[in-house]
Amino acid sequence: MKFRTEDIMPPPVLRLLREAAEYLGAPDFLNLGQGVPGHVPPKRALAMLEERMQHPSVHRYTPDQGLLELREELALFLRQNEGIDADPETELVITAGANQALTGAMLTLLEHGQNVVMPSPYYFNAVMSVHLCGGEVRTMPVDSEFQPSAEALRKSIDENTRAVLLISPNNPTGAVYRRDHINEILDACLEHELFLVFDESYARLVYDGAEHYSPRSRKDALDHVVSMGSLSKDFGMSGWRIGYIIGSSAFVDEFLKFQDSATICAPTAGQMLALEILKSSVDEIEYELKQLGLMRELAYLRVNDIDALQTVRTQGTFYLFPRVKGCKDSESLTSEILRKASMFVLPGSIFGEAGEGHIRMSIGPLTQEAVDESFDRLERFFEDY
Secondary structure (H helix, E strand, O other), X not given: OOOOOOOOOOOHHHHHHHHOHHHHOOOOOEEOOOOOOOOOOOHHHHHHHHHHOOOHHHHOOOOOOOOHHHHHHHHHHHHHHHOOOOOOOOOEEEEOOHHHHHHHXXXXXXXXXXXXXXXXXXXXXXXXXXXXXXXXXXXXXOOOOOOOOHHHHHHHOOOOEEEEEEEOOOOOOOOOOOHHHHHHHHHHHHHOOOEEEEEOOOOOOEOOOOOOOOHHHOHHHHHHEEEEEEOOOOOOOHHHOOEEEEOOHHHHHHHHHHHHHHOOOOOHHXXXXXXXXXXXXXXXXXXXXXXXXXXXXXXXXXXXXXXXXEOOOOOEOOEEOOEEOOOOOHHHHHHHHHHHHOEEOEEHHHHOHHHOOEEEEXXXXXXXXXXXXXXXXXXXXXXXX
């Protein structure tokens, strides 16, 4: 008996965590694998949600699109912080995280056999989503600073291309895509009648004077841009599963067919918590993001002392994506790091061929002491590498 999903790669982090299972409970184990922040939702918002937990509304469905009050608050937040205008009644949907938004967008947009172009290294879940929806993936190269270009895109599209997917700030590289690059890619999408699907889940994790730019702010291209995001990283809500997707009203009408069949709505308690944060605790979130910025400074300072790691300093996220000198099998390397240093990092190969020879480290959940300890161990490991 054959399953439709057999040709889709299994979740790579799940597979790698099984390998690390014997180390997970050890007191000295350091997990730099999963992309989660170290902070949790603000206490004030959690307390306000706790007061409401006995009310029946917390335990019922919301409308498919999500709570209208949350959509209104989120639309205001996005207008003020990202320059995005989204009608909360017709253009914005609350989803169960950005991954659900992405898969729903692919199901809404793709005919069987059509393809999506994305820069490589890529986010492996995006590839899984495209394949799950019956589509194909075509990759385009990036430059030495992990920036994509319209020129590379034009060489990658063909008659079956339906959409371009960009993630900025980027997972796994941390690159914040430049405004001019994004606009040139969007111009190419308009020229070829393609959708630009833009994942900005890390929009608030931008540092070193960089600027996050959303193509959804382009008024001449609103029918061609589908934007999505997540509250997992900045709001510390990974386990609450709250994201969003923005598109034209025509797109949203079609997307809701997927939403209703897949989840009906995003988790109600998570929506209520997100609403409380937006109303009362955004200042606490900003503090946590600044603390993450300090952790990045320390991590980049330490990684530059390890000769075996060639690191491009990017301007976003809490990921480092160094190339390891002489490495041709990053999965074997990360297994060795796990055994000898009791550290879990991800092999670059799971992010596509262009990621081979790299490792991805997530400092999001670490303390300052854990960052120092991580790089102490890497220094010792690479002395003998």
